[in-house]
Amino acid sequence: MRARFVLLMALLLTLPGLAQEQLSARLTVYNPGDGPVRLILRVENLTGQKVTVSQSTGQTHEFVITRNGEVVWTWSHLRYFLQSTGAVVFAPGEIKAFDAEWEGLMDNGKPAPKGHYMVEGYLLNSQGEPIRAESRQLVLTD
Known part of the structure; x- marks a missing residue:
């Protein structure tokens, strides 16, 4: 009976969509004002079991910065995986x-103007939705 339970749990842990319920993501944005903006995505396994999140490429995570709903910077831009x-x-x-x-440059290479931005961070998951952290606001000033 125990072997069946363990097998069932192993199967459930690999089903698409379950990773969102088993993992929690938190995004921290450090903006010192005189240097690059540091982004940290922390993902925690909330269970007492091993959790595996599959990716379809070597890219494991992504950070996206938007302004007025438009993407201005992605961490993966011009990176190879x-x-x-x-x-x-x-x-x-x-x-x-x-x-x-983030050095404050948009994906087109131009400096990002002063203003309000939204920062997203997530762990990619090829078997379902990404594991997303709550978006954070970023304000660029002089």
């Missing part, structure tokens, strides 16, 4: 951190 499947494995209760720095 291994074109093979991969996975991020979380031990029970484990927290993994993914970070990036």
Whole structure:
């Protein structure tokens, strides 16, 4: 009976869509005002079981900065990723951190103007929706 339960749990942990319920994502934005903006995405396994999140490429996560609903910067812009499947494995209760720095340049290479921006961070998941953190506001000033 225990073997059936373990097998059932193993199958459930790999079903698409369940990772969103098993993982929690938190986004932190550090804006020192005189240097790059630091972005940190922390993803925590909320369960007592191992959780595996599959990716369709070598890219595991993404950060996106928008202004008035328009994308101005993506962390992955002009980056190259291994074109093979991969996975991020979380031990029970484990927290993994993914970070990036934004130098204040838009994807077109121009400096981002002063103003209000929204920052998104998420862990990619090829078997369902990305594991998204709550968006954070960023204000660029002089």
